[in-house]
Amino acid sequence: MAALRRKLGDVAFSGIGGEHMTGEGLQSLFPMRELTLMGFAEVVPHLPRLMRRLRETAAKIRALRPDLVVTIDSPGFNARLLDRLRGSGIATAHYGAPAVWAWRPGRLRHWVGRVDRLLAILPFEPAIFRAAGIDCHYVGHPVLERRTAGPLSNPFRQRFRIPPQAPLIGLLPGSRRSELRHLLPVLKEVADRLHRAEPGAHFVMPTLPGLIAELSAAVASWPQPPLLVGVEQDRSDAYGACDIALAASGTVTLELAAAGTPMIIIYRSGRITAALIRRMALVQFAGLPNLLLSRPLVPELLQEACEPDGLVNQALSLLRDPQARAAQKAGFQEIMAQLAIEGSPSDRAATLLAELLARPAA
Incomplete structure (x- = not known):
């Protein structure tokens, strides 16, 4: 406009x-x-x-x-x-x-x-x-319109008083009510287990301004409630500041790729929707980064596989493996070259x- x-x-x-x-x-x-x-x-x-x-x-x-x-x-x-x-x-x-x-x-x-x-x-x-x-x-793609600051120049941690060396994990359950209903309970358990495994970890949940009140109520009872950010610049900076992210399949995965943030793609839906997707899907991957590269660059834990045990194992593996994170970042550069x-x-x-x-x- x-x-x-x-x-x-x-x-x-x-x-x-x-x-x-x-x-x-x-x-x-x-x-x-x-x-x-x-x-x-x-x-x-x-x-x-x-x-x-x-x-x-x-x-x-x-x-x-x-x-x-x-x-x-x-x-x-x-x-x-x-x-x-x-x-x-x-x-x-x-x-x-x-x-x-x-x-x-x-x-x-x-x-x-x-x-x-x-x-x-x-x-x-x-x-x-x-x-x-x-x-x-x-x-x-719209991600080309708004490029994110990388971790070295990113003011997000200082703005929200997150220690520079603390693991920062993004939790992105989507914005549709059906996505929130299916993914928030899983992420609640995942955040609790990850914090027990990495006691210094911090969690952030970038979201839309219109969802802040709803999500604040939803995460208030979490053992490890994430920091909620809804202002556009804060959301953008959060993507680049995270060490890793667990993100619902969708456009946000390309925003994370543009920011160079390693991720795990997650998704859950109702049984009927999941069955229909399996019958009608023509593609091997759900996540846009994998689709664009035609290879499994980013782990995808979907439907029944989107459960706390698998997510915690994948997240800890990615968080503790510099080579795995570097491989994803190299793939993200290929993606941005495709979209340019x-x-x-x-x-x-x-x-x-x-x-x-x-x-x-x-």
Whole structure:
């Protein structure tokens, strides 16, 4: 949004967004968290509300007649929204290509003719969508927008009075309620056991500002409650200050890779969701670092394997093995070289969106 303003001047925004977008002047039609659902069992109970929000959003767009509609992630919701905008004459773009390469490849055909331009955040995605006739461009991953200070120049430990030599372990259970419900009990036990094995260890849990109160209540009874940080700069500095991290599979694993922080990728979901993932998954790995390198650089402990015994053993092994940490860091440099672009992702995306705006109306 800021890059579009720099490029186009006076731009008005309306839609659905979170804290950063509202900070740029967006008035969100409804809370963004209503769309951050994951897993069959979590989505189904909310379908009536989601369908109502879909109708409301489509009606609002048709009433406003904007010059451009940009949908972001949430492919299930947004593919249906774009379908309802067909024939409206409104230019459309989608940011964050759906992961048809990972599961449910049949979804690809649903995007043909639905969107004027697709902005991908992984370098291998444009070839997949262009082969289907979709105008798709790699704009760079958002982690390239915000680079993290390394441990030597990082002020995080001093800011929060963490001794320089104390092991600092990041706990990142995700932000969706289903992720927190499944992962927080496991991390509670893991943190307690790790502290017994490494009495000087400190724990930090970077999270979103809107989750601080909820997580504060959740970790208050932990034997070793982690430091919670929600300010964006504190979160970014925490990634780089940690010696190791246990992180839910998702974008945060690339943020840790960009910071050069060795990690273990974790994930748990409900039984139904886990069974569906196993049946439909097309990829060997769950974590983005491993997917991008096509090799198991980072340990993945998923579903039934995501339990305290295995996590504690893996964490202690990584924490105490400099060579294992160095191997991960070398792999992270390969990943960042793959993702690299000229300029910033926001400027590249803004340029491609401005091109759409300059096209004659259909």
